Amino acid sequence: MDAYELQGHTLDSLRRLLLPTPSPGPGEVVVRVEAASVNYRDYALATGRYQSSLPRPFVPLSDGVGRIEAVGEGVEDLRIGDRVVGLYATAWQDGPFRSAYHASKLGGPLDGWLAQYIRLPANAALRAPEFLDVEQVSVLPVSGLTAWTALRRLQLRPGAHLLVQGTGSVSLMALQLAVADGIDVIATTSDEAKAELLRTLGARAVIDYKRTPDLAAVVRDLTDGRGVDGIVDVVGGNALLALLDAAADNAHIAIVGFLQGFEVNGNLIAPIMSRQLNVHGVSVGGRRDLEDFLAAVERHRIEPVVGAVHGFDDAVAAIASIGSNRAIGKPVIRMD
Ligand SMILES: NC(=O)c1ccc[n+]([C@@H]2O[C@H](COP(=O)([O-])OP(=O)(O)OC[C@H]3O[C@@H](n4cnc5c(N)ncnc54)[C@H](OP(=O)(O)O)[C@@H]3O)[C@@H](O)[C@H]2O)c1
Structure with a gap:
């Protein structure tokens, strides 16, 4: 699959390359990515400003949305074609925060959304509101x-x-x-x-x-x-x-x-x-919080504000733009 990897601590070390397309293991799903959005953390990681000890390489971006392409053994409540967002700290299902959850974050240390496909534990994939477009959904799971x-x-x-x-x-x-x-x-x-x-x-x-x-x-x-x-x-x-x-x-x-x-x-x-x-x-939130938040977005018909929309070819510029961002809302990268 087409993907970017962050291999070092500079924007130049964000490399576009071909990686093996993931397939789902038991209890996992593979999602065909439709859109991802850029957070300050992504820019800070790609410029060495933040958590420089985080092991490289990894596929960046923590915020994204896509449709389920394949489901692994034992996954019962999600179907191929469902539009889902990913839980950022994938291990934080319920209850109070634990520091150990930092190790389960998408977009570093775990592979994130800046690729054609992402593999997620099924319990870290939640159905996205269908009344919003993919750009709007892509800013929900983190910010x-x-x-x-x-x-x-x-x-x-x-x-x-x-x-x-x-x-x-x-x-x-x-x-x-x-x-x-x-x-x-x-x-x-x-x-x-x-x-x-x-x-x-x-x-x-x-x-x-x-x-x-x-x-x-x-x-x-x-x-x-x-x-x-x-x-x-x-x-x-x-x-x-x-x-x-x-x-x-x-x-x-x-x-x-x-x-x-x-x-x-x-x-x-x-x-x-x-x-x-x-x-x-505050450190983002867990699965129970994300469920409640997505329900509130549906209930109140809240339409998130998004910033500039970039193509996949333009991903490095989208991440770099955070450094001088004066626009309203976050940059979004569309995969198609
Ligand atoms: N703890 C967490 O879980 C978590 C999760 C997500 C993000 N964050 C952090 O939250 C912060 C905001 O992230 P974001 O993505 O929402 O926004 P962002 O795009 O990074 O915010 C930029 C905007 O913040 C405003 N700003 C900058 N300096 C300011 C100041 N001194 N006083 C008041 N406003 C100022 C400016 O607004 P105007 O142009 O309108 O002046 C600027 O356009 C970042 O530090 C990010 O890393 C933390």
Whole structure:
């Protein structure tokens, strides 16, 4: 089959080559890939910025969708032709997260979606919503599920205030899911054209984070002085310190991303302790979460926002584009 492998720690080490077409073992399925989407993690792995000790080579990309081509012995609930998405941490079926699940991730260390076919354990293949096109479905299993999991951690009730940051895929899905649940969303962006989209998707207020020196003060003004009850933090770094000032007493904060970095230099402990803030780490989600998320997408007819659509020949450029991505939504690669 036609595929790409990440063989090293640079974009040049993403090689297109022919690999053996997989066949399913007992309890497995083989999926003919229709579309895959690119996450920051894929770019970070392909440029040596993240987890450089992860063994190479592997087929990259963690987010994808396709139709079942072959089923192995003992697989009963999936049929040839079913459209499925893959569970990112394939071993995380139910219950709380365990560090051992990192070893079962698609797109490194396990082979991912940037190939004509992918082999999956049958219990890591879930039927995809048929009302969406393949590009839209391709952003659900990683960034979409991450937004779902983050919101579950925040435990917000209808009418509660939520802050989401920027117009990346996780933030947009968090906004869409929260609005569907009657939560009041304040969003940030650095771009007026994107602000319009955020309002269209249901944000009550949009703040330009680059032109607003005291973001927390504006958020407090917008919430009668209280601050927000929940934050989905995709930025990290020192921006987290300023963000904590925007949180209400007892607020919940989901730590999701590291766009500004992993390190925080400053007083993190005092605000968390004195205002009893609840900080939750989020790592995508398990099978039960993905089932619940896909059901919510169907129920609310949520249409994910996608970015530029690339062909398979253009896959390296699609991954590289994340490094300078100013577009709304994630790049998607179509296999046909
Ligand atoms: N923990 C997990 O399970 C998990 C899963 C998926 C992704 N992630 C992480 O989550 C982060 C976001 O990923 P993504 O794919 O949703 O988005 P993305 O495409 O990486 O997000 C880019 C957007 O973020 C906004 N942004 C950048 N710097 C910002 C800042 N300082 N303040 C506010 N917004 C800022 C910008 O929005 P504007 O252009 O509108 O300004 C930018 O367009 C990444 O770090 C990714 O690795 C984590």
